[in-house]
Amino acid sequence: MREHAKELLDHVCPPDYAERCDNEARPPREAYQALAGHGWFGLPIPPEYGGTGGSAIDLAILLEETGRHFEELAMWLFRTLTYGGYAVLQHGTPEQKQALLPKIARGELSFCFGLSEPESGSDAAALTTGAKAVDGGYVIDGQKVFTSGMDISDYCLLVTRTSTGAKKQQGITNFLVDTKLPGIEVRKIKTLGQRAIGTTQVFYSGVKVPASAVLGEVDRGWEAVDSYLWYERLCLSAARTGAASAAFDFALDYAKNRKQFGRPIGQFQAISHKLADMKVMLDVSRTLVYRFAWLLSQDQATRSDAAVLKLYTGETYKAVSDLGLQILGGYGYCMEYPMQRFFRDSRLAVIGGGTSEIQRNIIARGLGL
Numbered sequence: 594m595r596e597h598a599k600e601l602l603d604h605v606c607p608p609d610y611a612e613r614c615d616n617e618a619r620p621p622r623e624a625y626q627a628l629a630g631h632g633w634f635g636l637p638i639p640p641e642y643g644g645t646g647g648s649a650i651d652l653a654i655l656l657e658e659t660g661r662h663f664e665e666l667a668m669w670l671f672r673t674l675t676y677g678g679y680a681v682l683q684h685g686t687p688e689q690k691q692a693l694l695p696k697i698a699r700g701e702l703s704f705c706f707g708l709s710e711p712e713s714g715s716d717a718a719a720l721t722t723g724a725k726a727v728d729g730g731y732v733i734d735g736q737k738v739f740t741s742g743m744d745i746s747d748y749c750l751l752v753t754r755t756s757t758g759a760k761k762q763q764g765i766t767n768f769l770v771d772t773k774l775p776g777i778e779v780r781k782i783k784t785l786g787q788r789a790i791g792t793t794q795v796f797y798s799g800v801k802v803p804a805s806a807v808l809g810e811v812d813r814g815w816e817a818v819d820s821y822l823w824y825e826r827l828c829l830s831a832a833r834t835g836a837a838s839a840a841f842d843f844a845l846d847y848a849k850n851r852k853q854f855g856r857p858i859g860q861f862q863a864i865s866h867k868l869a870d871m872k873v874m875l876d877v878s879r880t881l882v883y884r885f886a887w888l889l890s891q892d893q894a895t896r897s898d899a900a901v902l903k904l905y906t907g908e909t910y911k912a913v914s915d916l917g918l919q920i921l922g923g924y925g926y927c928m929e930y931p932m933q934r935f936f937r938d939s940r941l942a943v944i945g946g947g948t949s950e951i952q953r954n955i956i957a958r959g960l961g962l
């Protein structure tokens with residue numbers, strides 16, 4: 594499976610294509626469509642909806658390989674498979690499943706996720722974007738920030754407040770919102786990395802959605818969000834481990850070929866030890882990815898396992914890109930070399946989808962602290 598994915602991605606997403614998409618702030622549409630055309634979107638979708646019913650381990654392999662070629666392509670793929678495929682499969686009505694899953698399996702739809710708000714980031718359950726029940730549906734008002742890919746998606750899995758309960762996690766309802774509805778305004782945010790697709794700010798004013806847009810139970814959506822975030826952590830970690838391996842391979846090759854003082858710089862212990870440390874971190878990251886995928890598939894994963902995975906793989910990607918840039922010296926700092934993109938993109942790995950500080954809080958709570 595890995596070989597098949599690699600063969601296709603080598604062809605449709607070579608390094609210069611990823612560089613061009615990043616430089617020109619252009620989503621990798623051709624590569625996304627090629628993955629769709631070859632049936633990869635159907636991987637985690639059951640056969641009755643047109644997919645191949647692959648396991649969490651299969652999904653991790655696909656995302657690792659895609660991330661190795663271009664992290665933002667893997668991000669786009671994961672968002673559709675998580676906030677479309679996984680969410681609808683877990684919580685959709687039979688009608689939603691019939692209407693959406695076959696299209697997702699064919700790669701005809703894109704999904705994004707609207708959770709973060711200007712006043713609720715790490716404290717995500719404190720969200721205030723409201724959905725008010727009206728005749729025939731709901732009206733949504735509020736503001737989201739960092740909805741990545743909203744401008745290229747068909748649906749946003751939008752997390753809203755429908756009532757106020759005793760706890761902030763109560764009274765939350767998820768909607769599958771058509772991104773082109775009247776009353777939605779999307780503004781691109783300029784970011785350090787993730788430039789091909791990037792992220793957006795989204796304003797919802799009087800957006801009318803039908804009752805059939807609710808995904809899961811009204812007022813009880815937080816538990817579902819939690820389960821999506823576990824799945825997200827597997828996908829993100831696999832994609833970023835792939836991207837970190839690409840940064841490592843580039844640095845290793847450079848260290849073998851760049852000569853100073855009459856020998857390859859990789860023969861200086863200061864450089865070879867960096868590469869040894871990078872290899873160890875990558876081996877551990879990959880082991881954690883496949884351990885978590887296995888735990889998920891056995892229904893044995895814990896919140897703490899998900900946090901360990903997210904924390905370690907995110908910090909590894911950041912450290913590997915940073916060390917890689919140092920190994921390239923002045924060329925690492927130049928825009929013609931890809932290391933700066935890994936360096937910029939990897940910075941998000943310890944912020945987005947729950948910061949490293951929040952992952953440490955979760956792990957500490959799991960230890961009874």
Ligand SMILES: Cc1cc2nc3c(=O)[nH]c(=O)nc-3n(C[C@H](O)[C@H](O)[C@H](O)COP(=O)(O)OP(=O)(O)OC[C@H]3O[C@@H](n4cnc5c(N)ncnc54)[C@H](O)[C@@H]3O)c2cc1C
Nearest residue numbers: 706707708709714715739740741792944945946947948950
């Ligand atoms: C490029 C990009 C893409 C993104 N994509 C999406 C997306 O598609 N959908 C979406 O919903 N969100 C998305 N996000 C949002 C992302 O998940 C949040 O940025 C992240 O959860 C942190 O929230 P915040 O930025 O508001 O920081 P804050 O929560 O304000 O945190 C600021 C700092 O305080 C620390 N901190 C906060 N609380 C604690 C605590 N209790 N203990 C210790 N430290 C703490 C944080 O770790 C951080 O260092 C994206 C963000 C970026 C930058």
